[in-house]
Amino acid sequence: MEEMILTVDTQLACKPSDYRSDVKPVWCPGCGDYHVLMAFTRAFAQLAVPAEQIAVISGIGCSSRIPAYTNCYGFHGVHGRSLALASGLKVTRPDLTVVVASGDGDGYSIGGNHFLHACRRNIDMTYVVMDNRVYGMTKGQPSPTTEPDFDTAISPGGTGLSPFHPLVNALASGANFIARCFAGEPNETAAILVEAIRHPGFSFVEILSPCVTYRPDQKAWKDLVHPAPVGATNDPAKAARRIMTDDGFNIGILYRGERRPYQPKFGRQSLDPSELEQEFEI
Amino acid sequence: MTEAEHLSIAIVGSGGAGALTSGNLLLEAATAAGWYGLLTRTVGPQIRGGEAAALIRLANRPVECLADQFDLLIGVDWLNADRFGAEIEVGPHSLVISDPRSGELPAFVKNSGIRVVEIPLKEITKSIPEGRPNMIALGIAAKLVGLNEEVFTALIEKRFAEKGRVASQASRAALQAGFAAAADIQFDKRLAPPVAGKKRWLVSGNEATGLGAIRGGVRFAAAYPITPASEILEWLAPRLAKVGGVLLQAEDELASINMIIGASFGGTPALTATSGPGLSLMIEALGLATAAEIPIVVVDVMRGGPSTGIPTKSEQADLNIAVYGFHGDAPHLVLAPQSIGDCLFTAQWAAYLAEALQAPAIVLSDQFLGQTVAAIERPADVAFIGERIRHAGADAPYQRYALAANGISPMAIPGMRGAQYTAEGLTHSERGTPTSGAAAHRVQLDKRRDKLEQFTFGDHWATIEGKGEIAVITWGSLTGAVREAIELAGRDGIAVRLVAPRLLLPVQNVRFAAALDGVKRILVVEQSHSGQFYRYLRAHYDLPGEVRVLHRPGPFPIRPSEIHKAIAEWRK
Numbered sequence: 001m002e003e004m005i006l007t008v009d010t011q012l013a014c015k016p017s018d019y020r021s022d023v024k025p026v027w028c029p030g031c032g033d034y035h036v037l038m039a040f041t042r043a044f045a046q047l048a049v050p051a052e053q054i055a056v057i058s059g060i061g062c063s064s065r066i067p068a069y070t071n072c073y074g075f076h077g078v079h080g081r082s083l084a085l086a087s088g089l090k091v092t093r094p095d096l097t098v099v100v101a102s103g104d105g106d107g108y109s110i111g112g113n114h115f116l117h118a119c120r121r122n123i124d125m126t127y128v129v130m131d132n133r134v135y136g137m138t139k140g141q142p143s144p145t146t147e148p149d150f151d152t153a154i155s156p157g158g159t160g161l162s163p164f165h166p167l168v169n170a171l172a173s174g175a176n177f178i179a180r181c182f183a184g185e186p187n188e189t190a191a192i193l194v195e196a197i198r199h200p201g202f203s204f205v206e207i208l209s210p211c212v213t214y215r216p217d218q219k220a221w222k223d224l225v226h227p228a229p230v231g232a233t234n235d236p237a238k239a240a241r242r243i244m245t246d247d248g249f250n251i252g253i254l255y256r257g258e259r260r261p262y263q264p265k266f267g268r269q270s271l272d273p274s275e276l277e278q279e280f281e282i
Numbered sequence: 283m284t285e286a287e288h289l290s291i292a293i294v295g296s297g298g299a300g301a302l303t304s305g306n307l308l309l310e311a312a313t314a315a316g317w318y319g320l321l322t323r324t325v326g327p328q329i330r331g332g333e334a335a336a337l338i339r340l341a342n343r344p345v346e347c348l349a350d351q352f353d354l355l356i357g358v359d360w361l362n363a364d365r366f367g368a369e370i371e372v373g374p375h376s377l378v379i380s381d382p383r384s385g386e387l388p389a390f391v392k393n394s395g396i397r398v399v400e401i402p403l404k405e406i407t408k409s410i411p412e413g414r415p416n417m418i419a420l421g422i423a424a425k426l427v428g429l430n431e432e433v434f435t436a437l438i439e440k441r442f443a444e445k446g447r448v449a450s451q452a453s454r455a456a457l458q459a460g461f462a463a464a465a466d467i468q469f470d471k472r473l474a475p476p477v478a479g480k481k482r483w484l485v486s487g488n489e490a491t492g493l494g495a496i497r498g499g500v501r502f503a504a505a506y507p508i509t510p511a512s513e514i515l516e517w518l519a520p521r522l523a524k525v526g527g528v529l530l531q532a533e534d535e536l537a538s539i540n541m542i543i544g545a546s547f548g549g550t551p552a553l554t555a556t557s558g559p560g561l562s563l564m565i566e567a568l569g570l571a572t573a574a575e576i577p578i579v580v581v582d583v584m585r586g587g588p589s590t591g592i593p594t595k596s597e598q599a600d601l602n603i604a605v606y607g608f609h610g611d612a613p614h615l616v617l618a619p620q621s622i623g624d625c626l627f628t629a630q631w632a633a634y635l636a637e638a639l640q641a642p643a644i645v646l647s648d649q650f651l652g653q654t655v656a657a658i659e660r661p662a663d664v665a666f667i668g669e670r671i672r673h674a675g676a677d678a679p680y681q682r683y684a685l686a687a688n689g690i691s692p693m694a695i696p697g698m699r700g701a702q703y704t705a706e707g708l709t710h711s712e713r714g715t716p717t718s719g720a721a722a723h724r725v726q727l728d729k730r731r732d733k734l735e736q737f738t739f740g741d742h743w744a745t746i747e748g749k750g751e752i753a754v755i756t757w758g759s760l761t762g763a764v765r766e767a768i769e770l771a772g773r774d775g776i777a778v779r780l781v782a783p784r785l786l787l788p789v790q791n792v793r794f795a796a797a798l799d800g801v802k803r804i805l806v807v808e809q810s811h812s813g814q815f816y817r818y819l820r821a822h823y824d825l826p827g828e829v830r831v832l833h834r835p836g837p838f839p840i841r842p843s844e845i846h847k848a849i850a851e852w853r854k
Contacts, residue, residue, distance in 0.1 A: 023715055052699045057544070067704045068715065073696040074704030075547055076716075077540065078570045084537035088544030088552070089696075091528060092502050096548070096696055117533035266501075269526035273496050276521055280483035280493075282313045282657065 032183035032209030042190035063130035080110030119173035176201030228252035288341035295358030300416030305336020346762025412452035421460015487651035498633025499668035501527030504541035595837030637668030689733025750777030767845035
């Protein structure tokens, strides 16, 4: 299936609108995810990969609605399992560009175990988590990245728990590319997505994507974000120190690893299936 | 001296004593000599050092279950052998071989008052450098059932090749010593000569399941290790790689099932194998596969439950979860193999049906079928190869869930230009766009039901044998025991019909009614504590006449004599 990548499209200029479907998003007006969708389509156009060669895989939540809004192949699966589903797809279809879309609840809470193992497995795909530090679709419960004092109906007075640190966990688990983006900067985000998709192995892109409905305080993010003061490193120790000590609003590519992606040989037959029964013959 | 149609031998020993090695060699040798048979191993919960027993039945024609009693019980040693008391039933005509220096006889032997012949296995071993008592035990067993020494030569060479010439020579010498020691033992049964048959296979149900899956077109598997299903994965991993596929070990069962859904979405027929606890974890995603119409196969090798239960032993108690476990109204396929050889057919058929119907198929095997090794006739080839109806790439806008007369919508595969769609677990329109509208919900529910109900499954849906006004209805691994019981009843002059559905979902009302035409009494036989199969039958089918149920939980399989007794008593 390798040759399918090189269709005529790659010769032509691709427009972001080629990658956008006519399905109207369910998101609230002002949701950061609109900008992420914009970044997706711009990145795909820059990469000039035909839409039918891209698969956008997601779980459940506001952010996970994104596949149907693209004009790519998509899978809107169950809550928290998008990485597993995408892994099965990519291993058997290495010709496809696989992008996984998730949120902080879907990706870090119910899907937390798959996050660790996807990083460790290092299959060549890109994992985009739209982090708004709240469960939006179920109306405002705290997520693993919610601040400890954020008052909600289910946790009056706040959870009192320290937030999960996705980037350092990704690094510790073996992710091969780590970046942080801000949804309000779709061009910068698109440029980072292009790099993430091109980078071999498992690329993790955390996008700060404000929830205007349940976290109106996140409107302030646009004033807090700033470019990372230094460029990406390939040294995990350096990356760990930077990620652990930054203010959480450093935007840019933070780590570029050099691990070989995991891609078992698929589709190469050395034995006819009819010969398998010989081992049982007496 | 009588010629027996079948003989049962149990070889027991503590961990490392080699009882299982002896048992395997005995079955292999008997198979090579033309007999049939099977071997179930039973072990304690320990990984190493626990007691183990090889339960073997040899026969002159194919057999599908253990017999009621063991004719011959050999203790390589008796350490903890009491644990097997409930599994190894001995009768007044049984013979026990015991080494007087290998510990006290277990209570179940002592209390039975049966004949015990003492052979000093350890003492004899001393005269053979590197010799081991289990090979002497093997020699004794082989001689008593009527095998000759020559048939072992090649087998021992093969098995001990890695360990070198000394080990191989020692094994042969010990085997010879066993044959010699058995010469004076009075044992008045010999296996009757085998009936001529087709080419033989020596295969376990788990291996047969793996082969069936590959034959059915499966090229991707993802799974999490679990007893007693792991052998399917271990068999598949290297072989899938050879036939152009791959197996991924997932981080958990939630990942396994979603991985195979992903692979199948990409166009590759896919399977996972698990046991009850794993199936419970997979249920949510099975709902997704139903709604998104993704073909997948899930093999559940059932064990004692609930919870961790008895991982190493058999039960038929996952029927409820397989049939009713899904959330929502979720039509799907449930199939159950009926013998070790049938694991091949059923897995292959499941792969075919899943692909043809774009639906999840659950295959309910069990520990007995999965881990028992049997000498069987080579299963017949069947032409079931899974292949879904693919979208042809017409000009009109592609609608993934388009309504079709047979309910099966052509499926586009990523890479196919102009047919991009999003596979959807939300209630969706024909195009796949999410909706919460009542009409679309109803239409898609109808579609997914109709595609299964309108499909013609053919005669493979059940095994129906015999005539008579009494019918035994059973399923899965008990089919073999029921068949034997019916044969015993036949010798008493009682005609009994066997009805065993291989296809449990979708239900086949018309065919089932036809199968029971003229039946006045029904005996339902199953291995579950609550009578799950009986309740399933009551829920879906009309059971004419008087109905009785023979059911009990695992771990010990219901044996032919129990079923025969239930039939005979009812006749009175």
